[in-house]
Amino acid sequence: MKKLSLVLLGSLAAAQIAQAAPGSFNGFYVGGQLGLTQRNHKINTDDSFSKYARDPLSKNRKVNGMTYGLYAGYGQNNNGFYWGGEFGIEHSTANKRFNCDHEIPQERRNPAGRVIRPIEMEQIKREMSYTYRRGVVFSLTPRLGAVIATDHLIYAKLGMELSRDTARAVVAGVEREVVGPVAAGVTRAVNFRAESNQSKTNLVFVPGFGYEHAFGKVLGRVEYGYNMGGKVKFSNATAKYSPHVLKVGVAYKF
Numbered sequence: 001m002k003k004l005s006l007v008l009l010g011s012l013a014a015a016q017i018a019q020a021a022p023g024s025f026n027g028f029y030v031g032g033q034l035g036l037t038q039r040n041h042k043i044n045t046d047d048s049f050s051k052y053a054r055d056p057l058s059k060n061r062k063v064n065g066m067t068y069g070l071y072a073g074y075g076q077n078n079n080g081f082y083w084g085g086e087f088g089i090e091h092s093t094a095n096k097r098f099n100c101d102h103e104i105p106q107e108r109r110n111p112a113g114r115v116i117r118p119i120e121m122e123q124i125k126r127e128m129s130y131t132y133r134r135g136v137v138f139s140l141t142p143r144l145g146a147v148i149a150t151d152h153l154i155y156a157k158l159g160m161e162l163s164r165d166t167a168r169a170v171v172a173g174v175e176r177e178v179v180g181p182v183a184a185g186v187t188r189a190v191n192f193r194a195e196s197n198q199s200k201t202n203l204v205f206v207p208g209f210g211y212e213h214a215f216g217k218v219l220g221r222v223e224y225g226y227n228m229g230g231k232v233k234f235s236n237a238t239a240k241y242s243p244h245v246l247k248v249g250v251a252y253k254f
Helices: 002-020
Strands: 027-045 057-078 081-092 097-100 122-134 137-148 152-178 187-215 218-226 230-233 237-253
Touching: 027 081, 027 122, 027 218, 057 122, 057 137, 057 237, 122 237, 152 218, 152 230, 152 237, 187 230, 187 237
Parallel strands: none
Antiparallel strands: 027 057, 027 237, 057 081, 081 137, 097 122, 122 152, 137 152, 152 187, 187 218, 218 237, 230 237
């Protein structure tokens, strides 16, 4: 009976210690992450982008790259319900230039304002390049989720990201235009280049979800996020982007 009482007392003490001990996801943590991103870029120009390339342009391109950064946060597990938040800083390699085809309109005008029909003009070369660069990204992300079997966390994130973005669009090439009377058939090659640059601070909403597993004080995670997109507006063009991001991260809990 005495031994049974000691066993019961020991079990009760162990249970109380376990309840008093911090949970796998309770407290502060610091970590790093690495991921893949796919951006959907869109560029729209109006008919004043270049006096030699007046036709409006709308193009979409997908750009792939990597993302990497650091994060720190705090969380609490209340009877299986998890709440917390974290701050992050990251950068992406998806800041790449791509070329767009520029279509020939049915008619256009030379600098003097006279209509040039396609039969009177021979295009030698014309192309447009476009670059959208996100600066360093600062994020603030509330997280809500459910803790399963002590060491497993499934969560949703409602993040906000702040970055200084820069877009650059260039139309350049060589065209041959009519000089003098049409009947004379005299033409000349004209080099042209029109460039537009603009920067803007964008604050964007980034929802997502993830899974985190606790290996003692080490927390490993995988998560997906969708950036609702930002844009930079020129005087005569608008550049937009909206990326999908898949990340893995490892953190240490204090």
